[in-house]
Amino acid sequence: IDGHMESAFRLLRLMEGEGLAADQYTCNSLLHALCKDGKTDEACSFFDGLEDRGIRPNSVTFNTLIDGLCKAGKVDVARTFLEKMISACCAPDSYTYSPFIEHLCKTKGWQEGLSFIDEMLQKDVKPSTVNYTIVIDKLFKSRNYGLATRMWGQMVSLGCSPDLVTYTTSVHAYCNEGRLDGAENVVMEMKKSGVTIDAMAYNTLMDGYASVGQIDHAVTILKHMTSVASMPN
RNA sequence: GACUAGGCGGCG
Secondary structure (H helix, E strand, C coil), rough: CCCHHHHHHHHHHHHHHHHCCCCHHHHHHEEEEEEEHHHHHHHHHHHHHHHCCCCCCCCCHHHHHHHHHHCCCCHHHHHHHHHHHHHHHCCHHHHHHHHHHHHHHHHHCHHHHHHHHHHHHHCCCCHHHHHHHHHHHHHHHHHCCCHHHHHHHHHCCCCCCCCCHHHHHHHHHHHHCHHHHHHHHHHHHHCCCCCCCHHHHHHHHHHHHHHCHHHHHHHHHHHHHHCCCCCCC
């Protein structure tokens, strides 16, 4: 759909003209396209039109719209859809909360983000690695390393293992402190736990070495990247 | 069912 919204919606009308009904997946994709373009008003109208199409919104539908609204800064509107979601018997899940956590961390600080993790726990929605990674990243970036470490522990104790992104935020944090030894330790941990290191992760480490003046190390990583076919960006 | 959330850097 990217870059071809007009055509996509034209096709939708064409389909419907032929008596072919779009399904949930199709509508969710279109909704996502609108949200990605920041067209939240249109997204909301499209959402409202779903019932007339005989489409029942599912949790992906709500999650997509909530994400679009949060990214557009319309958190209050997003909240109303969270309510609607519940009254429509769509159980909010970890995807539902991420956009709130992300946006609130960004605008009101990590405390607000953490409050949403608490809300999830209270409502018996199991937080995911992604939910924790968002707050941990924000904590790292505001240099709250103690609390970040505690949240990391809480994440693991809930059965959520750190993934590629979680580890990368940690590498980034060490690099920001000029602690390349720590960054290397994290990389070793990644390898030990079988996480495949991607271009962004290598790039983070490379930048870390460069920013501390160790260009030779940076070049070594760059060579390694090309040798394992992880295209630098 | 290839539908939804998080990480680095550059450009705008």
